[in-house]
Amino acid sequence: RIKEVNKEIEALGVKVLLQYAVLGPYDFVNIVQAPDNKTIARMSLELGSRGTVQIMSLAAIPIDEFIESLKKK
Structure with missing residues (x-):
């Protein structure tokens, strides 16, 4: 599902540079x-409105x- 969301993100004009799965209060970090x-x-707003992620x-x-x-200039 992550790769599918990446395609949706890129269709909105945002390029995914890097992605990490992380341990702790967050599950993923995306650059x-x-x-x-x-x-x-x-x-x-598009992703957050789905109610499945917090950004x-x-x-x-x-x-x-x-x-x-x-x-100072």
């Missing part, structure tokens, strides 16, 4: 890429971009 946060939100999204910023944004 995905999308053109923007709106696309991720749409995917999260936590964490937007990632490359560390060099993050450091640059903290510098």
